[in-house]
Amino acid sequence: MKHLLTLADLSIEEINAILDDAQGFCDGTLKCDLSGRIAANLFFESSTRTQYSFNVAQEKLNVRVVSFNVATSSMNKKESFYDTVKLFDAIGCDFLVIRSPEVEYYKQLLGHVNAAILNAGDGTGNHPTQSLLDLLTIRQEFGKFEGLKCCICGDIAHSRVAHTNFEVMRRLGMEVVTSGPDMFMEEGMNFEPFETALATSDIVMMLRVQHERHDGSVQFDKDEYHKNFGLTAENVAKMKEHAIIMHPAPFNRGVEIADEVVECDKARIFKQMSNGVFVRMAVLKRAVED
Ligand code: NCD
Numbered sequence: 001m002k003h004l005l006t007l008a009d010l011s012i013e014e015i016n017a018i019l020d021d022a023q024g025f026c027d028g029t030l031k032c033d034l035s036g037r038i039a040a041n042l043f044f045e046s047s048t049r050t051q052y053s054f055n056v057a058q059e060k061l062n063v064r065v066v067s068f069n070v071a072t073s074s075m076n077k078k079e080s081f082y083d084t085v086k087l088f089d090a091i092g093c094d095f096l097v098i099r100s101p102e103v104e105y106y107k108q109l110l111g112h113v114n115a116a117i118l119n120a121g122d123g124t125g126n127h128p129t130q131s132l133l134d135l136l137t138i139r140q141e142f143g144k145f146e147g148l149k150c151c152i153c154g155d156i157a158h159s160r161v162a163h164t165n166f167e168v169m170r171r172l173g174m175e176v177v178t179s180g181p182d183m184f185m186e187e188g189m190n191f192e193p194f195e196t197a198l199a200t201s202d203i204v205m206m207l208r209v210q211h212e213r214h215d216g217s218v219q220f221d222k223d224e225y226h227k228n229f230g231l232t233a234e235n236v237a238k239m240k241e242h243a244i245i246m247h248p249a250p251f252n253r254g255v256e257i258a259d260e261v262v263e264c265d266k267a268r269i270f271k272q273m274s275n276g277v278f279v280r281m282a283v284l285k286r287a288v289e290d
Helices: 012-027 049-060 081-090 128-142 160-171 194-200 222-229 269-288
Strands: 038-043 064-066 095-100 116-122 149-153 175-179 203-206 244-246
Touching (some): 049 064, 116 269, 128 160, 128 244, 160 175, 175 194
Parallel strands (some): 095 116
């Protein structure tokens, strides 16, 4: 069984192979039947999109899914994360889809589980399936990665989406810049003023402010933020003609993105969600391959 922990572990060839399979599932030209396999979707942090699109991907591949709810689990009886995951491995699950607030939570599990660990997000660290669905959406739009410019805007420092995309997009030959208020910027991540980035990027990727990862020290005014760093209709008009808008969601309308922009012509946000199913099907297929 093959884990999927970070995209940095994968070569460009492996990433393209996953995207090819995902495109095959999208087009209906690729078939795969994983009957007899069992998955446990273990979300120790909130999730709607990732959790339920993994669920739909599993349904489409005939994988049976064991339901898990952290709130009613024996973690209430002080059972640890490690022992909880070990249980699902011990009872015979083939896939462990895991999201945890702890960066690199998977390191403690390696060598201790037989199932494939599919990382559905580790704190501010990695979100490999989100990046893969972002890449699939970009490839469908532009037919290539090389030479494209992507601006990632918002709470860069606390975003696993930004960290994962920054690494993989540069490896794929894209130019990646980040933008947003100083308090959310990170060293070495190519800062560019929002106005410049908007006018020169092929992809404008907006991020949600990750309030749950702030320690209370962040002063935040949502109207001020919207005025300075929000993607408003006025800002969309400054984008290149063929440029697209992406967002991993959940989005906060009226904060990082204006209500009327969410479904405008340039927006690919719901397309990203649809692609999430195909990418997760490809990742499940890959996990059982030799
Ligand atoms: C993202 C996440 O959980 O990292 N959501 C997602 O998986 N689509 C982004 C976010 O929560 O802001």
